[in-house]
Amino acid sequence: MDLKKPVPTLATATLLVATALCLLAGGYSNAHNPATTPSTANGQASDPSAQQPALVQQGKLIFDKTPVYAAAYVGNKLSCNDCHLQSGTAPHVSPMIDIAGLFPSFSKRAGHVITLQNRIQECFVRSENGKPLPVDSPQMKAMVAYIDWLSRDEDKAKPYPGRGFLNLPALTGDPGRGKLIYDSQCAACHGVDGAGVPPILPPVWGKNSYNDGAGMNNPAKMARFVAYTMPQTHPGILTPQEAYDVSAYIHTKPRPKFNPAYKVY
Numbered sequence: 001m002d003l004k005k006p007v008p009t010l011a012t013a014t015l016l017v018a019t020a021l022c023l024l025a026g027g028y029s030n031a032h033n034p035a036t037t038p039s040t041a042n043g044q045a046s047d048p049s050a051q052q053p054a055l056v057q058q059g060k061l062i063f064d065k066t067p068v069y070a071a072a073y074v075g076n077k078l079s080c081n082d083c084h085l086q087s088g089t090a091p092h093v094s095p096m097i098d099i100a101g102l103f104p105s106f107s108k109r110a111g112h113v114i115t116l117q118n119r120i121q122e123c124f125v126r127s128e129n130g131k132p133l134p135v136d137s138p139q140m141k142a143m144v145a146y147i148d149w150l151s152r153d154e155d156k157a158k159p160y161p162g163r164g165f166l167n168l169p170a171l172t173g174d175p176g177r178g179k180l181i182y183d184s185q186c187a188a189c190h191g192v193d194g195a196g197v198p199p200i201l202p203p204v205w206g207k208n209s210y211n212d213g214a215g216m217n218n219p220a221k222m223a224r225f226v227a228y229t230m231p232q233t234h235p236g237i238l239t240p241q242e243a244y245d246v247s248a249y250i251h252t253k254p255r256p257k258f259n260p261a262y263k264v265y
Ligand code: HEC
Pocket: 063, 066, 078, 079, 080, 081, 082, 083, 084, 094, 095, 099, 119, 120, 123, 124, 127, 128, 143, 163, 164, 210, 214, 215, 216, 221
């Protein structure tokens, strides 16, 4: 990557993002699940989400605009969609496709078996820096219906190949070098102060970001996300070392503290 190369100004970047969002609007289909609307997606009457397309749509809305539709449980300005791109359908950025059948499963972090609802609560108390969404709340039912719908073609014998993130070699990031990369390749959208312009451009540190108990608060995990998705207008231009460097720099910045009372999630 050439650090001297000019990056888009905030205005151009916002325009580009807005265009990208327009292109994405309305479509949450993917190669694995080619059907485009919940109402036509599934002929199997046994699938509850097929009978409740409105609930599935509501779940997608909460996923895309979490601080608006689950406001009481969100403590920052991040939506699920800011990290799980394209409403949780983009491969290799921890997609929601085919994960419904993987729960309940043992969680190393929690130290016990967790349900999909518990996993969603984990995201609320860590990535959303908020409170656990009650299991019987309408928002939880809607999100589970949406994730079930994204898993409707699930073949248990063959896990979805795009699950999780792409691997990178284990490297050590240099925050000093990362600052140069951040200032030239990231600050135009995420701001020199890391605050972004939410909800269009999400914050990467500070009070409106995820807390220090979140998965993204691990520089190696962030490097895997960033190497594949950022800068949003030119993903793939960073070398693995540069992705580690910029993640190490972001990791030196302040963010909310995880509330240990929520460790159970
Ligand atoms: C700041 C980024 C971020 C936000 C915001 C976020 N997540 Fe995540 N999520 C992650 C990361 C990173 C992982 C991988 C966790 C790990 O490996 O520790 C993950 C994992 C998950 C998983 C498990 C996926 C699997 O394959 O096992 C689920 C389910 C999930 N998130 C749901 C959500 C939901 C629902 C929301 C919104 C309420 C949300 N996430 C918000 C970053 C985020």
